[in-house]
Amino acid sequence: MTHDPVAVHPLVSPWGRFGLYSFFIDAPEPAIVDTGIASSPAEGMAPALEAIGRRVEDVRWILLTHGHIDHVGGAHALWELTGRRAQVVIHEADAPMLRSRRAHVEEYLAGRGRYLADPDGEAKVTAAANAVISGEMEPSLLVKGGETLSLGGDVTVSVHAIPGHTPGSVAYVVDGQRSVFTGDAVQVHGAANGFPGYTDPAAYRASLEHLRDEVRPRHLYLGHPYRRADGTPYGVELDATQAQEAITQSLDIEARVATAACACLAEGLRRTDSPYSPFAPAAEELGYTGDPTLEPSPFFTSMHGYRLRNQNS
Ligand SMILES: [Zn+2]
Numbered sequence: 001m002t003h004d005p006v007a008v009h010p011l012v013s014p015w016g017r018f019g020l021y022s023f024f025i026d027a028p029e030p031a032i033v034d035t036g037i038a039s040s041p042a043e044g045m046a047p048a049l050e051a052i053g054r055r056v057e058d059v060r061w062i063l064l065t066h067g068h069i070d071h072v073g074g075a076h077a078l079w080e081l082t083g084r085r086a087q088v089v090i091h092e093a094d095a096p097m098l099r100s101r102r103a104h105v106e107e108y109l110a111g112r113g114r115y116l117a118d119p120d121g122e123a124k125v126t127a128a129a130n131a132v133i134s135g136e137m138e139p140s141l142l143v144k145g146g147e148t149l150s151l152g153g154d155v156t157v158s159v160h161a162i163p164g165h166t167p168g169s170v171a172y173v174v175d176g177q178r179s180v181f182t183g184d185a186v187q188v189h190g191a192a193n194g195f196p197g198y199t200d201p202a203a204y205r206a207s208l209e210h211l212r213d214e215v216r217p218r219h220l221y222l223g224h225p226y227r228r229a230d231g232t233p234y235g236v237e238l239d240a241t242q243a244q245e246a247i248t249q250s251l252d253i254e255a256r257v258a259t260a261a262c263a264c265l266a267e268g269l270r271r272t273d274s275p276y277s278p279f280a281p282a283a284e285e286l287g288y289t290g291d292p293t294l295e296p297s298p299f300f301t302s303m304h305g306y307r308l309r310n311q312n313s
Pocket residue numbers: 066068165184
């Protein structure tokens with residue numbers, strides 16, 4: 001039995017209904033995958049690293065799996081704690097979310113916000129972006145997938161494009177030990193909202209198949225404790241068997257959601273008083289009884305994704 005040469009430590013910071021997970025890669029040039037929100041680096045990461053004999057100022061890589069607020073919110077604050085020495089890495093398609101708070105508002109308005117009919121929606125998302133994003137910044141390194149990053153010694157991390165949850169979602173893979181960090185790209189049944197969220201359903205499926213068949217994680221690290229169909233949560237550190245199960249379940253659930261969404265779209269969308277309007281038949285078919293208005297409204301994000309695909313096909 002050989003040990004993986006590079007240790008990985010989860011770093012957790014609570015945020016409302018969510019547990020935000022970042023991961024410390026204990027390489028010669030240490031890396032942190034995802035950054036939580038503005039308060040996470042000082043309040044969550046620094047003390048957790050101190051407890052394992054590491055220092056936040058020594059971190060040299062900030063690897064962002066995607067541009068959502070709960071993953072990039074702490075990036076600027078963490079970068080400051082490293083004396084601005086860490087390289088900040090993000091996919092080019094999600095880089096606007098690191099550069100600009102307003103990009104988060106635009107994303108809301110173009111997608112889920114169209115269905116929420118909340119007159120204060122734009123103001124709420126603006127306030128959230130102001131509160132939890134520690135600073136707007138230019139990334140040091142834009143990736144597209146296919147790159148290999150050297151973390152010192154013989155430790156390398158390869159970047160895989162896995163779009164779907166967002167256009168610029170990536171997986172970071174510690175080469176040789178198949179430790180894989182996917183952020184929110186393996187949704188299973190969703191996290192606190194109980195529904196999987198993705199902007200592009202076809203890309204989400206293709207990315208899951210890529211993870212299952214090509215990447216084949218030996219260790220899979222997730223951004224939240226995602227739930228199985230029966231509601232019980234996975235942890236955020238999965239072994240090879242659990243990883244295959246979570247990926248397979250994610251594919252099965254997407255197929256069910258697709259069937260319900262397509263039936264609903266084929267009938268023609270109708271506005272009703274239902275909070276799931278105009279996708280109420282799909283919610284009913286799926287037995288989804290969660291509050292679809294709770295941010296980040298994965299129900300409407302995903303339904304809008306099917307609607308766009310339908311329009312484009
Ligand atoms: Zn996300």
